[in-house]
Amino acid sequence: MKVDPRSKMLLVICISGLALIYNNPLQLALLLAVSLALLGAFRFDIGMIGGYLRPLVSLLLILFLIQCLFTKGGQVWLTIGQLELVSSAGLIAGASVVLRILVVVNSAMLLTTCSSRDFVLGLIQWKVPYEIAFMVSIALRFLPLFRDEMQNVITAVQLRGVELKKVAWGEKISMYRTLIFPVVYRTMLKAQQLSIVMEARGFRAYPRRTYLRRLDLYWADYVIMSLALTVTVILLVGQIL
Amino acid sequence: MSFIELRQVEFCYPRQSSPAVTDINLKLEKKAITAVVGPNGSGKTTLTRLIIGILPPDKGEIYLTRSPLARYTLAEVGARIGYIFQNPDLQLFCPSVAEEIAFGLSRAGQGPQWIKEKVDFFLEYFELDGYRNSFPMHLSQGEKQRLAIAAVLAHEPEYLILDEPTIGLDAFRKKQLVEYLHKVAGLGRGMLLVSHDMAFVNKLAERLISMENGRIQSDSERRGRLLNEG
Numbered sequence: 001m002k003v004d005p006r007s008k009m010l011l012v013i014c015i016s017g018l019a020l021i022y023n024n025p026l027q028l029a030l031l032l033a034v035s036l037a038l039l040g041a042f043r044f045d046i047g048m049i050g051g052y053l054r055p056l057v058s059l060l061l062i063l064f065l066i067q068c069l070f071t072k073g074g075q076v077w078l079t080i081g082q083l084e085l086v087s088s089a090g091l092i093a094g095a096s097v098v099l100r101i102l103v104v105v106n107s108a109m110l111l112t113t114c115s116s117r118d119f120v121l122g123l124i125q126w127k128v129p130y131e132i133a134f135m136v137s138i139a140l141r142f143l144p145l146f147r148d149e150m151q152n153v154i155t156a157v158q159l160r161g162v163e164l165k166k167v168a169w170g171e172k173i174s175m176y177r178t179l180i181f182p183v184v185y186r187t188m189l190k191a192q193q194l195s196i197v198m199e200a201r202g203f204r205a206y207p208r209r210t211y212l213r214r215l216d217l218y219w220a221d222y223v224i225m226s227l228a229l230t231v232t233v234i235l236l237v238g239q240i241l
Numbered sequence: 242m243s244f245i246e247l248r249q250v251e252f253c254y255p256r257q258s259s260p261a262v263t264d265i266n267l268k269l270e271k272k273a274i275t276a277v278v279g280p281n282g283s284g285k286t287t288l289t290r291l292i293i294g295i296l297p298p299d300k301g302e303i304y305l306t307r308s309p310l311a312r313y314t315l316a317e318v319g320a321r322i323g324y325i326f327q328n329p330d331l332q333l334f335c336p337s338v339a340e341e342i343a344f345g346l347s348r349a350g351q352g353p354q355w356i357k358e359k360v361d362f363f364l365e366y367f368e369l370d371g372y373r374n375s376f377p378m379h380l381s382q383g384e385k386q387r388l389a390i391a392a393v394l395a396h397e398p399e400y401l402i403l404d405e406p407t408i409g410l411d412a413f414r415k416k417q418l419v420e421y422l423h424k425v426a427g428l429g430r431g432m433l434l435v436s437h438d439m440a441f442v443n444k445l446a447e448r449l450i451s452m453e454n455g456r457i458q459s460d461s462e463r464r465g466r467l468l469n470e471g
Contacts, residue, residue, distance in 0.1 A: 152331050153334045155295060155315065155331075156326075156331060156333075156334055157334065157344075158314070158315040158316045158319055159293065159315060159316075159318075159319035159324050159332070160319055160344055160345040160392070160393075160396065161316055161317075161319045161320035161396060162316055162319075162344075162345050163314060163316040163317070164316070165314075178335070178336065179334055181336065182333070182334045182335075182336075182377075182378065185378055186330065186378065189378070
């Protein structure tokens with residue numbers, strides 16, 4: 001069963017929207033389970049999720065710790081002398097932040113199960129201007145490029161005989177701070193070259209574009225979209241009331 | 242004892258139907274100069290990436306001084322084998338040309354004066370002195386290629402793998418590179434050259450391996466290689 005990219009986009013919007021509204025870790029955990037189930041249903045390789053999330057682990061840990069330490073309330077779990085360090089409210093806030101980010105990232109992965117061409121076509125058939133739709137597709141393309149550039153730099157550093165795991169933290173931070181500059185510069189250079197190539201190939205040369213293909217919605221798409229919207233509205237109303 | 246050995250190595254890129262290299266059995270000696278030639282897409286670059294450890298083989302084993310390559314970290318391999326990418330952009334990451342050459346030299350346990358002398362030597366030899374404080378990304382393709390070669394050679398690795406090192410180099414600088422690689426070979430360092438430039442290969446290689454469709458087609462010693470003694 002092939003699902004239209006517009007149905008997937010609506011699912012992403014609904015799940016991400018609910019993730020932003022929910023504050024309860026249990027609700028967010030359920031939302032995470034739903035997003036994982038949807039990824040499985042759309043034949044996304046669940047094993048790859050770890051690869052996508054691994055770079056975020058340290059960030060998630062830091063956010064969790066910050067929330068734990070600076071959100072007060074409820075039962076106190078850890079004190080140092082008179083200083084209350086960790087409370088139940090802090091743990092709940094920390095868990096909520098982490099789960100929210102995981103839900104948003106996982107639901108965004110749904111968009112990788114369709115080609116960027118179909119994604120752009122879907123947006124255009126939703127009356128989004130072509131330039132905006134193309135910008136979104138390019139942004140999605142550049143995220144893995146940025147990751148690849150970083151990986152290339154790390155490989156190059158290691159091939160110069162530098163064992164990154166054995167470098168002291170202070171020196172490592174200083175090294176990464178230096179390395180981020182060529183990574184950003186090279187990515188921006190690629191973006192600049194892309195814009196030149198696009199113009200050279202007639203991007204926006206004419207006011208009207210024609211398309212080789214057209215996306216059609218089938219009964220499965222209508223069911224998915226109706227279900228997603230209905231459930232989201234019910235949950236939102238329930239949350240408000 | 243072979244410095245590098247590949248046994249029944251095969252590798253297929255993700256989502257590709259046929260392997261990029263297959264049935265590779267190869268022994269590379271530490272002090273020999275070997276060239277790998279072949280048409281585009283024959284697997285030459287893939288072979289070099291397998292040897293350096295960037296890509297893990299799907300089948301077979303690769304050995305570095307009789308130990309499985311998998312036991313080494315990329316840094317340990319990089320400390321012993323200098324690898325020059327086909328695209329020099331992939332290996333330039335410092336804010337200036339001088340720092341690019343100096344990167345990692347402090348780990349040799351030598352002082353700043355030694356590092357400075359080494360950097361000065363390579364900047365002068367590869368005619369990059371005028372770009373000492375320039376951002377590497379602003380150099381021309383040929384200049385970046387020279388910088389990438391200089392940055393790797395500065396570490397004096399035991400063995401070199403050069404993937405299309407003459408791309409972007411003019412005739413004078415190709416001659417300069419040949420001369421330098423002769424000197425490096427004279428110091429007992431072997432190398433693996435991947436090149437389409439047969440004139441360059443003929444001046445250096447003692448052994449010629451040709452590849453096609455991911456397989457080694459021929460492997461021959463070159464007796465009395467042509468040298469430009471001029």
